Amino acid sequence: MAVRGRLLDLNVSPDGEGIELWLREEDGSVRSHAVRWRPSIYVTGPESELERLARAFERSEMVEVREDPGGRPVRALRIRVGFGERREVAARIEELGGYRSLRVHNVDVPVLQQFLYENGVFPTALVELDPRSGSLRALDSREDLEYDVGWIRTAQLEVFPEAGGRVPSFDDRLREVRVVACGEEAVLDGDEVSVLEGLAGLLARWDPDVLLVRGGDQFVMRYLLHRARCIGMKLEMGRAPSRNRPGPPEVYWSYGRVYRRHRPFRLRGRVHVDPENSFTFAHTGLHGVIEVARTCVVPLHDAARYTIGQCMTSLQYEVAHRWGVLVPSKPTRTLYLRLSDLLLMDRGGLTLDHRPGVYWNVAELDFQSMYPMIMTRFNVSAETVNCSCCATDGIPIPEMGGHTCRRNRGLVPEAIGLPLRKRLAYKRLIRSLGPADSAVYKARADALKWVLVSSFGYLGFRKAKFGSRLAHMAVCAHARAALLRAVRVAEENGFEVVHGIVDSLWVRREGATEEDYARLAAEVEEATGLPVNLEGVYRWIAFLPSRTDRMRPVNGRYFGVTIDGRVKCRGIEARRRDTPDLVREMQLEMLGRLARARSPEELRDAALDCIGLLR
Template identity: 25%
Template sequence: MATSFTQTLSNGVSSVEFWLLDINYDVIDEEPIIYMWGVTRDDKRIVVVEKNFRPYFYVLTDPGNIEIIKKKLQPYRVLSIDRVEKKYFGRPVTAIKVTLSNPRTVPEAREAVASLAGIREVLEADIRFYMRYMVDKGILPSSWLEAKVREVEVPRGWQVDEAYEVVGDITVLDEKRAPKLRTYAFDIECYNKYGEPDPERDPIIIISRMHDAGEEVFTAENGGERRLIEEFVEDLRTYDPDIIFGYNTNLFDWPYLLKRAHVNNVKLKLGRNMGEPAQSVYGHFSVVGRANIDLYDYAGDLQEVKIKTLENVAEFLGVVPKSRRILIDTNRIYEYWDDTSKRPILRQYALDDAKSTYLLGQVVLPFGIQLSSLVGLPLDQVFAASVGNRVEWFLIRQAYRFNELVPNVKERREETYQGAIVLKPKPGIHKNIAVLDFSSMYPNVMIKYNVSPDTYVPPDEDVPRDMVWVAPEVGHRFRKEPPGFYRVVLESLIRARKEIREAMKRLDVKSDEYKILDERQKAIKVITNATYGYSGWSLARWYKREVAEATTAWGRELIKKTISYAEGLGLEIIYGDTDSVFVKNDEEKVAKLIEFVEGELGFEIKVDKVYSKVFFTEAKKKYCGLLADGRIDVVGFEAVRGDWAEISKDIQEEVVRIVLTEEDPWEAVDYVKKTIGELSRGKVPLEKLIIWKTLSKDLEEYEVDAPHVQAARELKRLGYRVGKGSKIGYIVVKGSGKVSEKAKPYVAVKSPDEIDIDYYVKRQIIPAALRILEYFGVREEHFLGGKKQASLTDFF
């Protein structure tokens, strides 16, 4: 809903302090208006409008071409064309700054200028208008701002207490504590008799929600789907949340809700401006005036959680254990709806989803706020954006401060380069092993050797040897002076994090101040450590393969020198990977090694963890260790791929536990044999045997009958809607022929008697167990009745 904001309630100029929650813009009568949505000190929801900012871009060309540019841009309401002095990759350049009236004309104007002869580049024309405003004004989202304003009338229907128009400066206040934000989590359940629900056909039957004041389940039992959606809209608008949490809502719930609302002729007027959710950048859905956060985006960064279901993530983060919630097979939701006696179970399941989402949101939100205010992306975008995008927006803000032009995004092919050093491990079980970890190794390499796109010296450029750093092995050169763009940025980040951690030492760990600072330092760490990877990302604006390649070369040299010195001390090296070294925990020698690395090599290193026992095979990046507190670390062994059933994962986790805690591989063999017996007797739940695989293309495009493709074709014959992107679950049943000929949709498997026991034993259970146990001399026949050979003590 557009508004002109023309009626002024008072001519007096005042100051307002508010926490910036959301920002967007509109164009009214060819003039852009920026809307900043916030929360004030006294808990009011306000909108602050800016009407005086205009879009612009830069042109790299001969200054004599200004008149040609003016003529070409006559149709686009140009406000000014100015000659400005900037830097581009650290080199001074003269640029032409073109300022327009309407941001929506920028793409056409850019193309018009780019088509002229003599134009080298058109820069910064692709920076979103409201982001351009925040960068130029130094405004940070998820932060406290103070603005000189004049109060204006609140547009009719808008859910704000007050409205203001900017008439002076806006400054960021030095305060990290967020206001009390109203949070709201929801989840939808759809009728799915034919597999994956189809929004063209299948109605929403339940919407559950939990907010700060309580929980509720809305169903289609009374009044049908239309009334259900209306109740949800009314409930959300009545509570008027600042934050909306969901799980996979950007990919599923929001588009589904919008489609079903349209079918039922209902408007999802959920924005504070009465607007409907709309898909925006990074695929996220924007709900104007609120922050819509899809926690599935956050889960994407949790490497420890392989299958990122809501219940798995909630359990991993300790908010809702699986044992304390209802779990049902989501593909059978329609059965619970059709059987009215089961509907209470379905309602509780839906409510448990909303509760898990809400509690997960409370855990994630403090980090999201700090990450948002650090990199400058609004709260609803910061998780949806890739790590590369987060780093890039942080760098764009720094570039503005340093008068650096921002390069364009360019299509590039992926370029490979040698990565980190990974030593071949000493196989076996080792006791009392210390893991020495370099603190921010790659960022510190980039700082020490001034590695940056603007300090790179091309091979054909003649520079005295004493003025450059030369990377080992690869020979790339970087100027020692002046400090490069990356160096300045990384130094400021590392310095800020150290200051925060020092401040944390003086605080009570239970205090709010400590928690806020802890989330802040985590956010800084994420961006600091991601900068190296960003430099080698093919989509990066500041892409430079030589930067990434030189950084890893110096990293390899650092690890080699560390290992060489450790061996000279008589320390046994068990393994090394990227920025970590595993050594026998001889405390005196470890202390000497740390002193050498920090004193002679100039890098910080510390003992990150100590394993009471750790097990390696001959393979790199695969180990499992037992920590002093009883926790088990498993790296690289996980049998979790598209062609593994859950029973394989369960088997492997228990085998690791037995091997490390009981120190008897044959006890693990007995456990596996027991599980095989339970499978043979039909005692293993069918859900444990489902193999999940996603269709990467439409069924008609498959030339080979893979198991999941065959199962998908059967589902289609049964009336289910399947296609590209559908997640297919199948079970291998008895029969002759290839596995694909025995793959049956799991919804069609009714009894354990149908299961192909031999397949699951020989292709699922035993291979998962042998990934750990084959090192101890265990072979397939030992699970099928063979005798024992060695004990674990033979392998120390």
């Protein structure tokens, strides 16, 4: 008999022979179901060698796939391998082929995500499972906006050791545990035995699906298990026993900063989220994590810890699986350009210098998700740039020359299409509702925004499996053309262009109203084919000069106040991470005083008042 339920979590089964699914079933209980399954790798090369290789593997079959999104179908050998064996098997196969004739694919696709792709399901989906055959199918869609998450029970756990030093250690005794769940709060204190037994009892009684533990990956979860072992107690934080190997944290460099990410602590049947080890949770909360898990087809546990680039990669892997495209072990596209071509093509986004000073009645027009919209609108992907099928009638690329394909959808535009559509739909819902009613939609939209932010950079990333620097340059070329077209439309309507940065344009006209600016935004949208939003109308805005040359502008540094009293600033000390709190608070106080000015005279008086504050 088929089982229906919400897919809470999944993990490799303890016997290593399949996947263990955890479903919130229709009667409200959470149960595990084992599905026999093994991950696949694919091998391409001469058919004679593939047939010989097939005889060495019991679980193998010949299938028709494509090595490249824009390529022709080829025959490949699909091999089912054990968990944790893919890299070893791939290395042996490449060695057998002399590192030339045999190519191995899909080695890097995470196994749990590969299982989700193959079965067409995603976390928190309503699914139907046939326990006998192991067949699994989703009964709802990733496209859904109004999906149910009310069935997810959440508990927040705080642990307080008796710290013997400045930094807690495993040798410190457990003093207190606080648990908040189901609208209740429990404080457990006393001796360690009673605290740990009380914690086990609360987890059994409240039975949460998601456990929020600040510092859980770094220290807390392993600390609790260690203290339980010290008193001879077996403590299970999940719904079933799990094993987590200790190891050093991952250290990586990104945009000039060093980041440290601790090894995740995974539970069976329960999702553990460490707010200190989760970019998505820190910025968008649990609703954002769930949205990323559903849209990007990533288990909830991983969605909380993945970088935005890893989420984007999962979107591309899902499309590749759906289209029958193999994932290469290494990026295969290289680009060699003459210096003259490089100077023409690699120019980034367009920035229009402003004249430093204070401007009144200025509107800011923003292209919504400009780069992702360009990639979908003009079908920009590695395989669509200068395709052979549209040499004479393709979509032209401005300035660069060349074209993108009109006939076949690109893999990257297909991958970002879903999060882009959903984000725009969420933003429409947010505008139609009040702040209190739209908080969940805002969290979901913000989570998708972070994923989409990575789509453009990842297109030109040297390690991206489906990236291309030429495609990356093509997106910039379309962006420059769109901003220039917006400038022309504004000037033809009698507006003065004050400033422009890549996807934003500041314009003004004497006596213009908010409705005038809204009509201009609509005209720019019609002229460019890209969605344009009237971000706001400033009562006044100050664009700043260079400290070394008062006549030279510093792009991206400004502050101002909108007609509804909101202060907006970019690039100044109040926005920087490395600014001392004293300086930040002083600048914010100054901005608050300046924001009250409603005329040039009042602004001048407020500025003089701020100088007094500085002294």
